[in-house]
Amino acid sequence: MIVAQRKPFAEIKDMLQGYNKVLNVGCGTCVSVCLAGGEKEVAVLNTELEMARRLADDPIDIQGHTIERQCDREYLAELDSIIEEGGFDALLSMACGVGIQFLAERYPHIPTFPAVDTSGLAVNQAVGWYEERCRSCSQCVLGSTGGICPITMCAKGLLNGPCGGTNKGSCEISSDQPCAWFRIYERLSGQDRLDAIKKINTARGWKNQTPRNLIQPGYMKPEKMAK
Amino acid sequence: MNTETHVASGSNLEKVLRSGQFAFTGELGPPRGTNADEVREKAKFLKGNVDAVNITDNQTAVVRMSSWAASLIAIQEGLEPNYQMVCRDRNRLAMQSDILGGYALGIRNMLCLSGDHQQFGDHPDAMGVFDIDSIQLIAMVRQMRDEGLFLSGTEIHQPPKMFIGAASNPFADPFEWRVHRLAKKIEAGANFIQTxxxxxxxxxxxxxxxxxxEGLTEKVFILAGVTPMKSVGMARYMKSKVPGMDVPDEIIDRLKGVEKEKVAQEGINIACEQIEEFKEMKGVHGVHLMAIEWEHMVPQIAEQAKVLPRPVFS
Known part of the structure; x- marks a missing residue:
């Protein structure tokens, strides 16, 4: 899933300086699961903001509404009437970096601010602990690396590792960070598949240097949205 | 060693190795400023005592005078540089253009490295580029030289003919993989290895x-890496703090066993004993002496290691 972390409170408070009627929009999917931006987090943040602004003698009218997914028009639509009738002078989004952009695009006349920092695609290691596993590079090499991503898990993103800095199974940057290529070696060795990494991975053409559009086979851009 | 595959880079180091002589290379760290005299001062101690000198590239991810610029100063001082290039700081465009420029101005050897992670250095928040990795860099320099093509496949007008070096760390885990990694570097195009x-x-x-x-030492020249210990503290630091470094306790014990003012000499003694063994070791073709911030001791070490005089080619 996509994981995110709430921004420091002071940063959120500063962004909303000068705005007095705000709708905080939560997202019920990824950021809700990773405890950053679901219904509960919207309520907590709103309470904190109300208190802080009241103490500063600058009260704010902040409301909350959490939709299923901010990255999907179908769910965003339910905000139309709320926003139309609410007279908000700003929107706060607790969705990931994708969701907030769809929200901002739908209501372009209202300033929209992020309440979370999106950090990536991660697995749920334990409650509240998420570990990044994919950089969505658009050219998956996991088949030859034993299901361990060197782009994400190697601090240098090496395609031909491990480098000389691998340190008793850890990365040179920290003993807490496992060396991806050490793990790749161990796993492939256990599968008797070391040949998979004996051949050189040649320089790759990076496919994530421009915005990517993805259209599944058999589908096309709706005519009204195509240029 | 296969001397038929002539690369003809014009490199002195290549000539020494291909003539079957035991090579001896040194190292020079560029200054953290613009004073060319700091490079010249260090070069003075290396000239005539080594076949080529590695010019480090922002080593330990700390900003220093660029490796190619310091390489050019070394050339002016009559030293042959081994231009180090790391993958951390530049993408394939910058790398190739620096290779063209360096070659045009007389650089003939390159050492292709991944580079220490930026988190170690003085700009820990910098973006690490790593557009290509060290093995891909080796392959790129080889392609530029042997096929006369940029990485993109387009033609180079007067391609750079570099003598290509790579690093090898026999002590990093997993040990069993190290020889395979060496094989990959050779396959990519490495002509010599510094460990x-x-x-x-x-x-x-x-x-x-x-x-x-594995027959690898028939395909590549291997220069064994030697760094004399200056003090017990340095040995302890290398053992515990430097990733991928393997310092046995017996080295530390030996340094501790001599009087304080004789520790540095004992470190040099250890290094020279190692060099003596490397001279006789099958598969080792030379020594790379990394006398870190100890360049002024190189003449004495070279003398004691009996590697002088260095070969001269007309």
């Missing part, structure tokens, strides 16, 4: 034995 500093001789013998068995 990580060696202290654990037993492990290194094992590594070279494996490399010999």
């Amino acid at each position: 990580q500093c060696i202290y654990n001789m037993e492990k290194f013998r094992k590594f070279i034995h494996l490399a010999n068995e």
Whole structure:
């Protein structure tokens, strides 16, 4: 899933300086699961903001509404009437970096601010602990690396590792960070598949240097949205 | 060693190695400023005592005078540079243009490295580029030289003919993989290898034995890395703080066993004993002496290691 972390409170408070009627929009999917931006987090943040602004003698009218997914028009639509009738002078989004952009695009006349920092695609290691596993590079090499991503898990993103800095199974940057290529070696060795990494991975053409559009086979851009 | 595959880079180091002589290379760290005299001062101690000198590239991810600029100063001082290039700081465009420029101005050797992670250095929040990795860099320099093509496949007008070096750390985990990694670097196009500093001789013998068995030492020149210990503190630091470094306790014990003012000499003695063994070791073709911030001791070490005079080619 996509994981995110709430921004420091002071940063959120500063962004909303000068705005007095705000709708905080939560997202019920990824950021809700990773405890950053679901219904509960919207309520907590709103309470904190109300208190802080009241103490500063600058009260704010902040409301909350959490939709299923901010990255999907179908769910965003339910905000139309709320926003139309609410007279908000700003929107706060607790969705990931994708969701907030769809929200901002739908209501372009209202300033929209992020309440979370999106950090990536991660697995749920334990409650509240998420570990990044994919950089969505658009050219998956996991088949030859034993299901361990060197782009994400190697601090240098090496395609031909491990480098000389691998340190008793850890990365040179920290003993807490496992060396991806050490793990790749161990796993492939256990599968008797070391040949998979004996051949050189040649320089790759990076496919994530421009915005990517993805259209599944058999589908096309709706005519009204195509240029 | 296969002397037929002539690269003809015009490199002195290449000539020494291909003539079957035991090579001796040194190292010079560029200054953290613009004073060219700092490079010249260090170069003075290396000239005539080494076949080529590695010019480090922002080593330990700390900003220094660029490796190619310091390489050019070394050339002016009559030293042959081994231009180090790391993958951390530049993308394939910048790398190729620096290679063209460096070659145009007289650089003939390159050492292709991944580079220490930026988190180690003085700009820990910098973006690490790593557009290509060290093995891909080796392959790129080889392609530029042998095929006359940029990485993109387009033609180079007067391609750079570099003598291509790579690093090898026989002590990093997993040990069993190290020889395979060496094989990949050779396949990519490495002509010579400079190893990580060696202290654990037993492990290194094992590594070279494996490399010999795989026939790798027939395909590449191997220069064993040597760094004399200056103090017990340095030995302890290398053992515990430097990733991928293997310092056996017996080295530390030996340094501790002599009077304080004789520790540095004992470090040099250890290094020279190692060099003596490397001279006789099958599969080792030379020594790379990394006398870190100890360049002024190189003449004495070279003398004691009996590697002088260095070969001269007309």
